[in-house]
Amino acid sequence: MSTLSPDPDRDDPLLDPRVEAELVQALSCAVRPQPISEARNQQLIDRALEDPLAEPSEAEIVESERLRRALEGEGEHPALDLVRALQSAVEPAKDAELAARRALAEGGSRASSAEDSGSRGPARVYALFGATAVILALAASVVLLLVPVERREPAASIKPSSSKIELTAARSTQPLFTQKFEAGETSARIDRIALVRARELRDNRYALWGVR
Amino acid sequence: MSAAARARFCLALAWVASSVLGCAKASNEGKSEPAIVCPGQDAGPVVDPALLAFLSRARAAHHVADAYEESKDLPSAVRTLQSVVSGPVPGGTARPPEAREVLADTEARLADLESQQGHYSEALAHVEQGLALASEPSYFRGHLFETRGVIEERRAKSLEGPGKTREAQEATKASLEAFEEAMKIQAQVIEQSVPHPKQ
Numbered sequence: 001m002s003t004l005s006p007d008p009d010r011d012d013p014l015l016d017p018r019v020e021a022e023l024v025q026a027l028s029c030a031v032r033p034q035p036i037s038e039a040r041n042q043q044l045i046d047r048a049l050e051d052p053l054a055e056p057s058e059a060e061i062v063e064s065e066r067l068r069r070a071l072e073g074e075g076e077h078p079a080l081d082l083v084r085a086l087q088s089a090v091e092p093a094k095d096a097e098l099a100a101r102r103a104l105a106e107g108g109s110r111a112s113s114a115e116d117s118g119s120r121g122p123a124r125v126y127a128l129f130g131a132t133a134v135i136l137a138l139a140a141s142v143v144l145l146l147v148p149v150e151r152r153e154p155a156a157s158i159k160p161s162s163s164k165i166e167l168t169a170a171r172s173t174q175p176l177f178t179q180k181f182e183a184g185e186t187s188a189r190i191d192r193i194a195l196v197r198a199r200e201l202r203d204n205r206y207a208l209w210g211v212r
Numbered sequence: 213m214s215a216a217a218r219a220r221f222c223l224a225l226a227w228v229a230s231s232v233l234g235c236a237k238a239s240n241e242g243k244s245e246p247a248i249v250c251p252g253q254d255a256g257p258v259v260d261p262a263l264l265a266f267l268s269r270a271r272a273a274h275h276v277a278d279a280y281e282e283s284k285d286l287p288s289a290v291r292t293l294q295s296v297v298s299g300p301v302p303g304g305t306a307r308p309p310e311a312r313e314v315l316a317d318t319e320a321r322l323a324d325l326e327s328q329q330g331h332y333s334e335a336l337a338h339v340e341q342g343l344a345l346a347s348e349p350s351y352f353r354g355h356l357f358e359t360r361g362v363i364e365e366r367r368a369k370s371l372e373g374p375g376k377t378r379e380a381q382e383a384t385k386a387s388l389e390a391f392e393e394a395m396k397i398q399a400q401v402i403e404q405s406v407p408h409p410k411q
Contacts, residue, residue, distance in 0.1 A: 045268070167258040167259075168258060168259050169257065169258050169259070170257045170258060170259055170260075170263060170308035170309060170310055171308075171309055171310075172309040172310075172313065172348075172350065173309070173310050173313050173314075174313075174350045174351065174352070174401070177351050178405075179351075180351050180354055180355070180358075180398045180401075181317075181351050181352075181354070181355040181358075183324065183362075186274055186317055186318070186320070186321045187271075187274040187275055187277075187278050189317060190267070190270055190271045190274050190314055190317065191271055193267060193310060193313075193314060194264070194267040194268060194270075194271045197259055197263065197264060197267055197310060198264055198267075200259045201259050201260065201261065201263075201264050204258055204259055204260070
């Protein structure tokens with residue numbers, strides 16, 4: 001059964017009024033967008049045109065590291081749920097692996113807290129857990145040793161994993177036009193040139209980010 | 213040492229050894245940066261934010277000039293477009309082809325606007341500047357020659373009258389030559405775009 005199929009017998013809780021109001025506003029904006037001010041428009045343009053090759057900022061480095069740790073089960077991050085949802089959509093098998101890792105981490109902390117509180121769990125369970133952890137770590141290390149791995153990049157810099165990054169070069173716009181130019185059509189021509197090159201700039205950014 | 217303790221010790225030792233070796237291997241691998249290539253093109257600049265900023269600026273300027281032209285305010289249209297050709301252009305001395313072609317098209321439009329106001333010398337100067345930018349056979353170059361033909365036509369018409377017959381005839385001749393050159397260039401562009409059958 002698909003986890004996305006709604007269960008007709010299930011009573012879903014009502015939305016919080018504040019959340020509902022936000023959702024209604026978001027939907028209204030999507031259906032009936034309002035014009036934005038020139039200053040805001042320019043801000044958006046500047047943000048869209050920011051240099052993809054620029055060095056990451058301190059804030060970006062810190063946030064990337066936080067997200068990386070949260071993905072490994074250490075701490076929380078506001079984007080964690082979204083990233084996990086995206087991961088599940090792309091690689092559902094990893095869900096089981098992540099759940100197993102979390103269970104191991106929780107099992108380990110439960111075992112140590114039980115020991116600290118003075119209650120003794122069965123020695124066999126403790127030994128079994130320890131042996132399992134050692135075997136898993138050994139297997140991971142063997143895989144690390146035998147299988148070529150990608151270089152572990154700093155959290156903030158996202159580099160493509162392939163050995164070549166193909167970027168679109170600047171070149172003549174002649175191929176965009178199939179007929180001689182008519183008077184009074186200069187604006188239309190430049191519109192077309194700008195539109196096509198904007199798409200190519202976006203593709204170049206995605207290529208540098210390793211996203212295709 | 214009991215058998216179980218010995219087994220645990222051997223496992224732990226093997227784990228530590230493989231971790232150290234594995235980490236050393238991982239740190240050595242991937243030291244080379246991925247190469248950036250532009251397939252199928254000369255090794256020149258890529259489409260980057262500076263080029264897009266220039267194209268956006270030129271696009272906006274032409275739309276503003278459209279509005280001025282519609283309201284018959286040709287001097288303002290000329291001033292707006294002049295800011296594009298005399299403003300910042302990406303690439304410095306090695307301007308990307310898109311920038312050169314957009315500048316050439318802007319020069320053609322400036323030439324047309326100036327000639328509409330009777331400023332024929334300024335108009336022809338803009339055509340020359342445009343031709344220097346669009347030096348290869350292309351619709352951009354052909355359009356500049358057409359524009360020159362139109363300018364000479366207007367100049368010939370303005371010279372009609374007693375005592376200026378010879379100058380009017382020279383302008384008409386220059387106009388025809390410009391149109392013929394434009395047709396030659398357009399034909400070249402069409403021929404280059406048609407794939408030739410393999411022999």
